[in-house]
Amino acid sequence: MKFEYLLQYILSGLTNGSIYAITAIGFNIIYNTTGIINFAQGEFLMLGGMSAITFSQYFPLPIAILFAVIVTSIVGALIDFTIIRRMKKPTVLNMIIITIGLSILIREIALHVWDEKVRSLPYFTGDETTSINFFGAYIPPQVLWVLGISTLIVVFLGFFFKYTVAGRSMRACSSNITAAKLCGIKTNNMITFSFVLSAAIGAVAGAAISPIAQTQYDCGTSLAIKGFAVAILGGLGNSTGAVIGGLLIGILESLSISILPLAYKDAIAITILLIILFVKPSGLLGKSEISALKEF
Amino acid sequence: MKLKKYYPIFGLILAVIFIQLLVSGIGMQFYLTQLTMSAYYGIVIIGLSILMGYAGQISIGHAAFFAIGGYTTAALTTMNFAALTDVPIVNFLIKTGLTISGMDPYGKKIIYISPWLSLFIAVIITIFIAALIGVPILKLKGHYLAMATLGFGIIIYRIVLGTSIFGEADGISDVPTFKFLFNFKINSDPALRVENYYIAWLIVVISIFILTNLINSRVGRALRSLHGNEEAANSMGVNISRTKLLVFILSAVLASVAGVFMTHFNGGIGPAESGVMRSVRYVAIVAVGGMANLWGTLIMGIILNYLSLRGYFGSYDDAVFGIILIVIMLFAPDGIFKLKYCNNFIKLIKKTS
Structure with a gap:
C-alpha cells in the first residue's frame, strides 16, 4: 500500500475513532454513577445533530449548536x-x-418530528474543497474540528472529574453510592446530572460529525453499538481506556x-x-479483580 | 403420568380449531395467513422465553438464529443441481431420493435438495454455531452478555447483507414448496391457507409440549435454580455451564426451525428478518409475557405479532414495541399477566370453578 493511502486510512480511522471514544465516554459517565449502560446513548448524538441542523436554519451555527446541546440535555434529564x-x-x-x-x-419520535431524509450541517469552517494537504493525504477541515472537539471534551472531563465539587461527587457515587449518600451528596441529583452531562457531550459530538458523517433518524444505533x-474494549468506566479503544477500533476499521x-x-x-469479551472481559485497561467484584 | 399439566395444551388445540372455524365461518380466510406467521414467530418467542425467563440469560440476537435457519434452507433449495448430476455427492443425493426434480417456468429442468434435508442441515448448522458461540458467550453476565449477543446478531445481519449467495439486500425469493407429512404442503398458495395454518400450529403444539416437559423435569428445576443464584445452584451440584449451553442451543434450534418453515411458507426471506429490531421485538414480547411464563409469552407473541403483521400499528410499528418495553418494565416487570388486577381475576376464576 502506498504511504499516502495508508496515511489517509489512518486519518479517517482517527476521526471515526475519536467519535467512538466520545460515545464510549458518554456510556462511562452514566455507568460510573448508576451502573447502568444507557443503550439510548447513540440517540443523544442523533438528537444533537438533528436539532442543530434545524436550529441552524434560524440562528448562526454556534448558537444553533448551543441550543441543540440544551435540547438534548433536557431530554437526558427527562429520561x-x-x-x-x-x-x-x-x-x-x-x-x-x-x-x-x-x-x-x-x-421513532425523531422519525416523526423530522423525516427519514439524510441531512447534514455545513462545515464549521471552509468546505469540502478546502482540504489541507498533509504528507500527500488530504484532510478536510471538519476532521480537524472533530479531532479538536474530542480532545477538548476529554481534557474538560478530566479536569471536571478531578477538580470540581460536582465531578468529585460523581466519582464518589461511582465508587460507593451508600457512602456518597452518607457524605451528604445528593446521589439522585448526581444521577440526573450524569444523564445531562452525557447527553450534552453526545449532542456536541453529534453536531461535530454531522458535516462528514451525515445525520439521519437512525444513525444513533450503529454509533451506540460501536x-x-x-x-468494553477499554474497560467499562475507564475514560483513558475509551480513548485508546476508540482510536484502535477506528483505525482497524478503516484499514x-x-x-x-x-x-x-x-x-x-x-x-x-x-474476541475481547471472550479473552479478557474486563477490557484492555480494566482490572479483572475489580470487574469480578462488580455485580454486572 | 400426570395429565393435568397438559390441560393447557388441549386448550390450545381447541382454541386453534375454534379460531379456524370462526375465521372460515365469517369468510375472512385471509386472516389465517397472519395467524400462521404469528405461530412461527411464536415458536421463536417460547424458545427465547425458556432462555430469558427460566435460565435468566438475555439474548438480543435471536433473530440471527431465525435467519440462519431461513437462509440455509432458502439458499440450499433454490440451488439448481441439474448441471451437476455427475458430481458424486449430487448423484448420491439423487439416488437416495433426497432431491426433488421439476421444471422451472421456462421449461428448464431443475433439481434441488429436498426441504427435509435442508431442514436437517439448518438444524445441524444452528447447533454447531450455537455451541460454538454459546461456550464463550454464556460465561458473560449482564451488560456483557447483552452486548455479546447483540454483536452476534449484527455480525449475522452484516454477513447476510454482504454475501451474494444470500442475495444481499434483496434476500432470496422463489423458495420451493415444503412437502410436509401426508402430502400436506407448506407454501404461500392462498388455496392452502387452512392446511398451512394447521401445520404451523401443529409445530407450535409440539414445541410447547417439549418445553412444558422440559420445565417440569430435572433440567427445568436446575434452570430455575441457576436463574435464582448461580453460585447456590452450582454448590447443589447443578452443572451451570452445561445446563445454560443446553438451553441456549435448544432455543436457537427452535428459532432456526421456525425460520425454515416460515421461509417456505413465505416463499422467501429478506435481511430484515435478521435485523437488530427483530431481536429486540422478540425480547419485548418475552418481557410483556412475563419472561418465565411460556403461555403468557406465547399468547402475547401471537397477539402482538398478529396486530403488527395486519398493520394495525401503521408507521408506529417499532415505536409500539419501544413503548411496550418501557411501560412493562416500569409498571409490570413480571409481565402483564402478573399485574395485581390480573391476579385477582385469576383468583376469582379459581374460586368460582
Whole structure:
C-alpha cells in the first residue's frame, strides 16, 4: 500500500475513532454513577445533530449548536426524571430492556418530528474543497474540528472529574453510592446530572460529525453499538481506556476496508469486541479483580 | 403420568380449531395467513422465553438464529443441481431420493435438495454455531452478555447483507414448496391457507409440549435454580455451564426451525428478518409475557405479532414495541399477566370453578 493511502486510512480511522471514544465516554459517565449502560446513548448524538441542523436554519451555527446541546440535555434529564428514578429495585436485565426501549422510542419520535431524509450541517469552517494537504493525504477541515472537539471534551472531563465539587461527587457515587449518600451528596441529583452531562457531550459530538458523517433518524444505533464496543474494549468506566479503544477500533476499521468488502465494515468492531469479551472481559485497561467484584 | 399439566395444551388445540372455524365461518380466510406467521414467530418467542425467563440469560440476537435457519434452507433449495448430476455427492443425493426434480417456468429442468434435508442441515448448522458461540458467550453476565449477543446478531445481519449467495439486500425469493407429512404442503398458495395454518400450529403444539416437559423435569428445576443464584445452584451440584449451553442451543434450534418453515411458507426471506429490531421485538414480547411464563409469552407473541403483521400499528410499528418495553418494565416487570388486577381475576376464576 502506498504511504499516502495508508496515511489517509489512518486519518479517517482517527476521526471515526475519536467519535467512538466520545460515545464510549458518554456510556462511562452514566455507568460510573448508576451502573447502568444507557443503550439510548447513540440517540443523544442523533438528537444533537438533528436539532442543530434545524436550529441552524434560524440562528448562526454556534448558537444553533448551543441550543441543540440544551435540547438534548433536557431530554437526558427527562429520561432520568420520568423513568430511571421511578424504577423500583431495577435488575440489570430490566435496565437493559428499558434503555433499549427508550432508544427505539426516541428514534421513532425523531422519525416523526423530522423525516427519514439524510441531512447534514455545513462545515464549521471552509468546505469540502478546502482540504489541507498533509504528507500527500488530504484532510478536510471538519476532521480537524472533530479531532479538536474530542480532545477538548476529554481534557474538560478530566479536569471536571478531578477538580470540581460536582465531578468529585460523581466519582464518589461511582465508587460507593451508600457512602456518597452518607457524605451528604445528593446521589439522585448526581444521577440526573450524569444523564445531562452525557447527553450534552453526545449532542456536541453529534453536531461535530454531522458535516462528514451525515445525520439521519437512525444513525444513533450503529454509533451506540460501536461506542459500547469501545467502552468494553477499554474497560467499562475507564475514560483513558475509551480513548485508546476508540482510536484502535477506528483505525482497524478503516484499514479493514482496504482488504474486506465495505459491507463487512460494521462487523469488524463487533468481531474485535467479541474476541475481547471472550479473552479478557474486563477490557484492555480494566482490572479483572475489580470487574469480578462488580455485580454486572 | 400426570395429565393435568397438559390441560393447557388441549386448550390450545381447541382454541386453534375454534379460531379456524370462526375465521372460515365469517369468510375472512385471509386472516389465517397472519395467524400462521404469528405461530412461527411464536415458536421463536417460547424458545427465547425458556432462555430469558427460566435460565435468566438475555439474548438480543435471536433473530440471527431465525435467519440462519431461513437462509440455509432458502439458499440450499433454490440451488439448481441439474448441471451437476455427475458430481458424486449430487448423484448420491439423487439416488437416495433426497432431491426433488421439476421444471422451472421456462421449461428448464431443475433439481434441488429436498426441504427435509435442508431442514436437517439448518438444524445441524444452528447447533454447531450455537455451541460454538454459546461456550464463550454464556460465561458473560449482564451488560456483557447483552452486548455479546447483540454483536452476534449484527455480525449475522452484516454477513447476510454482504454475501451474494444470500442475495444481499434483496434476500432470496422463489423458495420451493415444503412437502410436509401426508402430502400436506407448506407454501404461500392462498388455496392452502387452512392446511398451512394447521401445520404451523401443529409445530407450535409440539414445541410447547417439549418445553412444558422440559420445565417440569430435572433440567427445568436446575434452570430455575441457576436463574435464582448461580453460585447456590452450582454448590447443589447443578452443572451451570452445561445446563445454560443446553438451553441456549435448544432455543436457537427452535428459532432456526421456525425460520425454515416460515421461509417456505413465505416463499422467501429478506435481511430484515435478521435485523437488530427483530431481536429486540422478540425480547419485548418475552418481557410483556412475563419472561418465565411460556403461555403468557406465547399468547402475547401471537397477539402482538398478529396486530403488527395486519398493520394495525401503521408507521408506529417499532415505536409500539419501544413503548411496550418501557411501560412493562416500569409498571409490570413480571409481565402483564402478573399485574395485581390480573391476579385477582385469576383468583376469582379459581374460586368460582
